[in-house]
Amino acid sequence: MKAEKAAPRRAGAQEKHDRILKAAVKIFARHGFHNSKISQIAKEAGVADGTIYLYFKNKDDVLISLFEEKLTEAIDRLKELLDGIDAPEQRFRAFIRNYVLYMDENKELAEVISVELRQSNKFMKEYVPIKFGEFLNLVSNLIRDCKDQGVFRTSVPPGIIKRSIFGALDEMVLYMVLDPHPKYDAEEIADALAEFFLEGLKKHPSSGQ
Amino acid sequence: MKAEKAAPRRAGAQEKHDRILKAAVKIFARHGFHNSKISQIAKEAGVADGTIYLYFKNKDDVLISLFEEKLTEAIDRLKELLDGIDAPEQRFRAFIRNYVLYMDENKELAEVISVELRQSNKFMKEYVPIKFGEFLNLVSNLIRDCKDQGVFRTSVPPGIIKRSIFGALDEMVLYMVLDPHPKYDAEEIADALAEFFLEGLKKHPSSGQ
Amino acid sequence: MKAEKAAPRRAGAQEKHDRILKAAVKIFARHGFHNSKISQIAKEAGVADGTIYLYFKNKDDVLISLFEEKLTEAIDRLKELLDGIDAPEQRFRAFIRNYVLYMDENKELAEVISVELRQSNKFMKEYVPIKFGEFLNLVSNLIRDCKDQGVFRTSVPPGIIKRSIFGALDEMVLYMVLDPHPKYDAEEIADALAEFFLEGLKKHPSSGQ
Amino acid sequence: MKAEKAAPRRAGAQEKHDRILKAAVKIFARHGFHNSKISQIAKEAGVADGTIYLYFKNKDDVLISLFEEKLTEAIDRLKELLDGIDAPEQRFRAFIRNYVLYMDENKELAEVISVELRQSNKFMKEYVPIKFGEFLNLVSNLIRDCKDQGVFRTSVPPGIIKRSIFGALDEMVLYMVLDPHPKYDAEEIADALAEFFLEGLKKHPSSGQ
DNA sequence: TATGAATGAGTGTTCATTCAT
DNA sequence: TATGAATGAACACTCATTCAT
Incomplete structure (x- = not known):
């Protein structure tokens, strides 16, 4: 508000x-x-x-409000969506999928978020980091649930995972919305990313330790 | 030049x-x-x-030159380093490790790259995207080698992997250099990321297909 | 009107x-x-x-109206007051005294008049100078009466006297209403000014000519 | 400086x-x-x-600097001039005369000082009031000297005299420089004012008390 | 080469004024 | 009459860039 x-x-x-x-x-x-x-x-x-x-209030406030409201909207949509899913792995997949599809449907928003978020995160003290932190926590929670249920056995610290996933998602989405002749569509990208992350986080019995 | x-x-x-x-x-x-x-x-x-x-030439050119020269320097350093390593997986690990350590030693450069690269990539038509592409290709090549040698059996397309890895690295590094009280040091981050990516890219026998 | x-x-x-x-x-x-x-x-x-x-009509008109109405009010009050006094010197004293006391009771008005009147006088062509002229004429008339009755024998031209007196009154009043720790109260100031002016305007036998 | x-x-x-x-x-x-x-x-x-x-620094600073430098210049000129005169009454007369003539020679400066000084005095905290205070002190000193030497025997407090004189001078000068068809020239005005003030401040034996 | 004073185009922001309700 | 959201002209100020020295 x-x-x-x-x-x-x-x-x-x-x-x-x-x-x-x-x-x-x-x-x-x-x-x-x-x-x-x-x-x-x-x-x-x-x-x-x-x-x-x-x-x-001013030009900065337009950007801040944009982040705040659009991130809120996106987060709410994702939360609501996840509420209907029980299995942690499915929740994780659904999250990735829907983030990518949402951004694909809102290409301009995706561009702005990807290109300006870091600037804003660094130079605007208040709102943006809070909202962004909320988004990252969504990821954290998903990971924690997966771990609790034994889906993920990774030893990689959650703080590193959540940021890595955000970074990868963000960069991938930017590429997706900017490339005038994209080689992959949103669905493919979503599936590939989910695959990539899940493989990276599951602790595979055969990969020992 | x-x-x-x-x-x-x-x-x-x-x-x-x-x-x-x-x-x-x-x-x-x-x-x-x-x-x-x-x-x-x-x-x-x-x-x-x-x-x-x-x-x-002008202010833009300062930033462009900065990217060009510093990225060249970083790429050359990484290339040279990788030249001494044969095993693809070790090369991949070394790449991740050295990228993270290099940025940790050049925190200000890391900030500039993380915060400004996307803007520049998008709005500066010339050198930046080329140099950045060169960097991404370094990743591509590592992945291709790993695949050729059977280390990676992932079905995730290389174009998606390279960007995901860059995105994750970039975000992680930004977090690393900006956080005044970081929970993880560069070594830990590098190891965690390598672990995460490798797990994600190896095709685990047990995970079937 | x-x-x-x-x-x-x-x-x-x-x-x-x-x-x-x-x-x-x-x-x-x-x-x-x-x-x-x-x-x-x-x-x-x-x-x-x-x-x-x-x-x-507009913002200027607010200030103009303010001057017009408040000056009219002040002038009318002063006129009415002077009507009850016969002796020219007493009328002169009463004028000074009441101007000072009136402004002391209306400090904010005094500030506005002191600080804005000159601007308005110079840059607003219409009412303000007329009303202000009317005020000055009040002074003129007092002086003329004093001269006619032999109270003032000064050779200083009336046009100079009236403006000098206004200037002195105005400045003094501004000082009075602005100083947070005034050394003199309104009564003292009024008496001192009256004394000063009267001495300056009476032609003293002993001072020759 | x-x-x-x-x-x-x-x-x-x-x-x-x-x-x-x-x-x-x-x-x-x-x-x-x-x-x-x-x-x-x-x-x-x-x-x-x-x-x-x-x-x-900004537009305000232009006005402030203008006041500061021009007032300094005027004050210095007046001081230097007064240095050559011994008799207090002559010093007082010279002061009035030269102030008026100086302003007459610098009509535009006179206008600016008369019209803007009060605004500035009130709304600009620093330089203007200081310089203006210095000017007022010049008047104070003249009066004190006159009193010390018995020229002035007035009982009017100096704090009131100095401001009244400044107010009268200032208003008179404004009138002088603005009136397109002035009835009096600078010399006449100066003489009249000096006369007026001196008469007001001398304590005339015959006027008793 | 190096300087840094000078330039002036460019823009975020304010606020008196209007007008549909 | 009264409102206050909407308007858009106006302007102080910045700063990348130039160029005479």
Whole structure:
């Protein structure tokens, strides 16, 4: 929930807020945050420049809000989806699959997240890291469940696994959405990644120790 | 080899060029590319603002050159190192290990690469993607060798593996260099990652097919 | 009487007009005209921003109206007061005294007049100079009466006297209302100023000529 | 002496600094501080907009520096002049006379000081009040000397006198420089004011008490 | 080569004003 | 009348880049 900024009370307020954020995703994806102009976003959203400042504190806040709201949305969707699945391995697979498919359906958002998240994570102190941490915890929990149930016997520390998986997912998704002639489609990528991670995390009896 | 720009003639020229790039790494790591000022780099390098333009076409070119030269250096170091190792699996392990240790020893460079590479990859059309591709190919080759020798029997496509590994490495390294109180040291991280990847790529007899 | 603007029709209209002006005095005193926002005045007055434009043409007009009405009020009060006094010297003293006391009782108004009047006098072509001239004429008349009755024998031209007196009063009042730990109170200041001016304007037999 | 802002070291630096300040006086006099644009000043000074920021921290600093330097100059000139005069009354007269003539010769500066000083005094915390206080002290000292030597026997407190005199001078000067068809010239005004003040401050034996 | 003063295009942000409700 | 969301013109300030020395 955004604070500080008196949200306009009109009926269409949320709609306009969303329109601006949607425009921002498109513009940021196209030019990158730093090369995007507020006036471009305003134009794309069909509002005046000044209107953006009725809904967001400043340009940074547009990006932060974008991260916050879109990550929340994505996380919620993933959580809800996982709720319907019991078997840990299936949950893990479903997570990977749905993350990849979600990003494939929201290519511009995927671009923005991949390209700008690190910048933001480093230079914007507040919201982004929190939301991002929440996302990483989702991964942690999945891994812990898999371990608890004996699916994963890996000795790799969870803190390393969760980040590695995020890094791999993120990079892969970026490649997927940017490549104009992709060799693999989202489904293939999702399956391959799931396969890769699962193999890496299962402790195979034959591989001894 | 850079073009357009008058090649440095004096012996001290290369030294000044390097000093500027070294300063740039430090400044970019601290503030990010877009928030870094040419004047800050000049000051850090102990030269006048204008002098930077004797060695680099413009601000973008400083970052591009940085990527180009530092990636080249890193790649060459890794290549040379791998040359001394025969067994594919050992080469793979050595690669992971050395990448992580190298970045740990060059924390500022690691930050810049992690935080700025994607932006640059996307928005700077020229050198960066080429150099980055070269790096990825290094990974590809390692994987191909492992496959050729039967170490990896994975069915995951190499194009997906190489990017996943880069993504995981990159994210992990970023975490490593940024966390003020890291839970794991570089050695642990390297070992864990190698373990994770190798397990994921070996085709385990027991895991059937 | 203001023109152009629809005359307030409802009984409550005048009241709202006054509330806005009262709010404006407070806000202008606190931040200065140029640093005051219409929205601040609206908030202070408890009305919507747009409402101000139902009562005033624009921001300038708020200040102009403020000067016009408050100066009129002050002048009328002073005139009325002077009407009850016959002796020119007493009228002069009463004028000084009451101007100072009035401003002391209306500190915020005094600040606005002192700080903004000159700007307005110079850059706002219409009402302000007229009203201000009227105020100065009040002084002129007092002086003329004193001269006519032989109280003042000064050879200093009236045009110079009236402005000097206004300047001195204005500066003194500003000092009085702004100083958080004033050395003199309003009464003392009034008496001192009256003394100073009267001495300066009486032609003292002993001082020759 | 200005600090913080690295003054350009070039030979012509002081000259450019002065040119900008001179331009600022002209522009501020014409439009008032708040309605003056940096670009107007730059144009008038024959420099680029950005150049102004090499010599001044920001727009406020231009005004502050203007006050500081011009007041210093004026005060120094007045001090030097007074040094050559012994008799307190003559010193007082000389002060009035020279202040008025100086302002008459620097009409635009006079306008800026009269119109903007109060704003600045109130809203700019640092330099202006200090310099202004120094100016007031000059007046105080003159009065004290006159009292010490028995020229003034007034009972009006010095703190009130100095501000009244400044207020009267300032207002009178403003009138003088603004009136397109002035009834009095600078000499007359100076003489009249001196006369007025002196009469007001001398304690006339015949006026008893 | 090296300097750093000068440039001026470019933009985030503010806020007086409007107008649909 | 009253509202306050929306507008968009306006502007201070920054900083990459140039160029005279």
